[in-house]
Amino acid sequence: MQKVLQQLIELQELDTRLDILIARLGDLPETVKTMEKQIENEKEQNKIRQTSIEENESLIRSNTAKIEDLKEKTVRYKEQLYLVTTNREYDALTAEIEFNEEAVNNAEGQVLQAEEENERLREAMGHSEKTVQDMEQRLVEVKNSLEETQKQTEEEKTELEKKRSELSAAIPRNFMSMYLRVRQARNGLAVVPLIRDACSGCHNRVIPQKRVNIYKRNQVITCDYCGRFLFAPLEKVEE
Numbered sequence: 001m002q003k004v005l006q007q008l009i010e011l012q013e014l015d016t017r018l019d020i021l022i023a024r025l026g027d028l029p030e031t032v033k034t035m036e037k038q039i040e041n042e043k044e045q046n047k048i049r050q051t052s053i054e055e056n057e058s059l060i061r062s063n064t065a066k067i068e069d070l071k072e073k074t075v076r077y078k079e080q081l082y083l084v085t086t087n088r089e090y091d092a093l094t095a096e097i098e099f100n101e102e103a104v105n106n107a108e109g110q111v112l113q114a115e116e117e118n119e120r121l122r123e124a125m126g127h128s129e130k131t132v133q134d135m136e137q138r139l140v141e142v143k144n145s146l147e148e149t150q151k152q153t154e155e156e157k158t159e160l161e162k163k164r165s166e167l168s169a170a171i172p173r174n175f176m177s178m179y180l181r182v183r184q185a186r187n188g189l190a191v192v193p194l195i196r197d198a199c200s201g202c203h204n205r206v207i208p209q210k211r212v213n214i215y216k217r218n219q220v221i222t223c224d225y226c227g228r229f230l231f232a233p234l235e236k237v238e239e
């Protein structure tokens, strides 16, 4: 096969592998960052839950004291009922007793509600703390494996870059600059195989005369539509 064509095919393979590696390297820190953010959110939620629990506890304490106070007063009013001498005094006391009992009911309702809410909040916090624990453990594992992958990927990248610089130094300048220009303009793909008589980069049919030359593999042919270098896949040549 024509030497330049073979070199261009190899260069495209190296560049494609490098593109994939670089994309992968970029994703790694993002994965860790996402996990860290999830953990932080979960902890933030628990802080909010803790504040609500404390507010409820304070409400329970103040209402419990209030209930005790109201009940004591009610007992005293009831004792006074035996001592009243007029209907007016009697009515005033019973009204006071009813008012107090109503207030006790309200306060007891609030206490019950706050207790139920705290039970729910504590349960949610328990689940959430377990989730945080699991996530933190997983984060450590992910960080370790990412570090390892990153190291391997960096090594592979260095190796590929070395090969690439050797190869590109060996390719004639005019072909190299064409390759770079097309690769930049065509989404990273400058050298493509001919598939079913069409350029596999832009899917336009290649005219018969060009196809013949591509199959001969003795000159460098480019697509009339997208400018990519075209080559015949090996099995086609062997036929």
Ligand SMILES: [Zn+2]
Residues within 6 Å of the ligand: 199, 200, 201, 202, 203, 204, 223, 224, 225, 226, 227, 228
């Ligand atoms: Zn094309």
